[in-house]
Structures are given as C-alpha cells and as structure tokens.
Amino acid sequence: xxxxxxxxxxxxxxxxxxxxxxxxxxxxxxxxxxxxxxxxxxxxxxxxxxxxxxxxxxxxxxxxxxxxxxxxxxxxxxxxxxxxxxxxxxxxxxxxxxxxxxxxxxxxxxxxxxxxxxxxxxxxxxxxxxxxxxxxxxxxxxxxxxxxxxxxxxxxxxxxxxxxxxxxxxxxxxxxxxxxxxxxxxxxxxxxxxxxxxxxxxxxxxxxxxxxxxxxxxxxxxxxxxxxxxxxxxxxxxxxxxxxxxxxxxxxxxxxxxxxxxxxxxxxxx
Numbered sequence: 001x002x003x004x005x006x007x008x009x010x011x012x013x014x015x016x017x018x019x020x021x022x023x024x025x026x027x028x029x030x031x032x033x034x035x036x037x038x039x040x041x042x043x044x045x046x047x048x049x050x051x052x053x054x055x056x057x058x059x060x061x062x063x064x065x066x067x068x069x070x071x072x073x074x075x076x077x078x079x080x081x082x083x084x085x086x087x088x089x090x091x092x093x094x095x096x097x098x099x100x101x102x103x104x105x106x107x108x109x110x111x112x113x114x115x116x117x118x119x120x121x122x123x124x125x126x127x128x129x130x131x132x133x134x135x136x137x138x139x140x141x142x143x144x145x146x147x148x149x150x151x152x153x154x155x156x157x158x159x160x161x162x163x164x165x166x167x168x169x170x171x172x173x174x175x176x177x178x179x180x181x182x183x184x185x186x187x188x189x190x191x192x193x194x195x196x197x198x199x200x201x202x203x204x205x206x207x208x209x210x211x212x213x214x215x216x217x218x219x220x221x222x223x224x225x226x227x228x229x230x231x232x233x234x235x236x237x238x239x240x241x242x243x244x245x246x247x248x249x250x251x252x253x254x255x256x257x258x259x260x261x262x263x264x265x266x267x268x269x270x
Contacts, residue, residue, distance in 0.1 A: 048083025133163020
C-alpha cells in the first residue's frame with residue numbers, strides 16, 4: 001500500500017539482531033543530540049542512506065554513504081541490499097518515532113533534505129548502520145555534527161571486518177599495488193613523495209599514480225595537521241578515487257580522512 005513501508009517478519013528480525021554494544025554505541029554521548037525535534041514519518045526507503053518522508057520530500061542521511069543499488073543492467077554493489085533491508089526494517093518498526101536533526105546545510109544540489117535521523121529514544125540510526133558495516137563514513141564539511149560518533153562506529157566495524165569491510169576493495173592497499181584502473185572508495189597507503197600547490201588546492205603525491213587533493217577552502221578542517229610537513233611520511237587516506245588528466249586522484253575534506261603511519265627518510269618537497 002502506497003505511503004507505508006513494506007516489510008516482512010524476517011526483516012523485522014534484523015532489528016533484534018543488533019547487539020547491545022551496537023545500541024550502546026549509537027546511544028553514546030557523542031551520538032545523541034541534546035534535544036530531539038518534533039516527530040516525523042517516513043513513507044518509504046529508497047536505499048540505505050536515502051528515504052522519502054510522509055510529505056514526499058527526500059531525506060539524505062548525511063555523514064554516511066551506503067553501497068549503490070543496481071539500475072537496469074547494472075548490478076547491486078555488495079551489501080547495498082542488506083543496507084536497504086536493515087534500514088527498512090528498522091524504520092518500519094519505529095514508523096512514527098523518528099526525528100531529524102539538521103546540520104549546517106539543510107539541502108543539497110539535488111533538492112534533498114540533509115539531516116541526521118534518530119529514533120525517539122535518542123538512538124542514532126547512522127551510527128547503527130556504520131557499526132554493522134552497512135555504511136561508509138562520509139565527511140563533508142561543514143556538516144560535521146556527530147563526526148566523532150560516526151568515526152568511532154566505523155572504526156569498530158573496520159576492526160571486526162563487518163559487512164562492507166569484509167570486501168577486498170575496502171581493505172588498505174599500498175599505492176604501489178594500484179594499476180590506474182581503480183575507481184570508487186579505497187583506503188590507500190603510501191609515501192608522500194611530493195607536495196605541490198596550485199591556486200585552488202594543495203596536492204600530496206603518492207608516487208606518480210595518485211594525487212591527494214585538499215582544496216584550500218577546506219584547509220581550516222586540517223588545523224591540527226601540518227600538511228606542509230607530510231613530505232617523506234607514509235600516510236593512509238580514504239575516499240573516492242577518480243581519474244582526471246590521466247592520473248588517479250582522491251579528494252579529502254577533513255583531517256579524519258588521513259592519518260600518518262610513519263616518517264621515512266629522504267624527504268622531498270617542491
């Protein structure tokens with residue numbers, strides 16, 4: 001029936017499979033707002049990170065990214081269906097007990113509402129998806145509410161290799177193993193062999209195959225990291241790999257998406 005979320009008893013059982021530790025994490029101090037706004041209702045679930053509200057507006061769950069469902073002849077990405085089914089079951093059980101907490105931006109370029117979705121008991125739904133390995137952390141300034149919550153829940157899933165993190169693509173890879181055909185989300189490790197500057201960005205080159213881009217307007221989100229001193233150091237970065245000008249690139253927007261693993265000899269910098 002249109003306007004209601006369709007679900008089966010099997011899907012509802014997914015809710016009760018959530019461990020107490022996951023629920024505790026999703027209700028932790030870093031994950032719960034001080035005050036929950038008025039209740040809202042969800043009409044149906046599009047995928048693991050997008051729903052349609054009762055008024056017809058689309059809500060994009062921010063701070064996370066779930067695998068894409070297939071379209072036409074394109075197959076589902078691994079764990080895409082599991083993420084949708086889990087969210088569908090959870091929202092079906094709590095249909096009229098949901099609240100949206102807004103961040104600094106309320107809308108995206110696709111005219112979707114941006115927000116964080118909660119149960120009325122304060123449970124952070126994004127944290128639940130992350131802790132089960134059904135979503136990737138997606139840091140997009142200036143929307144940084146619950147950043148620590150999402151990072152901690154993602155790290156828990158990564159350590160356990162739960163869900164998405166059991167896939168080879170999401171395991172850390174040395175940049176020397178890249179072929180140039182990589183696309184999509186990757187966790188990359190390598191030595192910063194050069195730091196370059198352009199009018200719009202700072203560039204960290206991991207050899208000749210991959211360039212990490214930090215747009216200058218995002219540098220304020222790296223206040224505790226001295227990017228100029230990263231040359232010669234081995235780092236790990238995570239994010240979406242794409243190709244531009246015959247080179248693989250990866251843009252990072254916040255210091256949580258990069259970590260220094262060790263300092264090496266032979267620092268090189270332009």
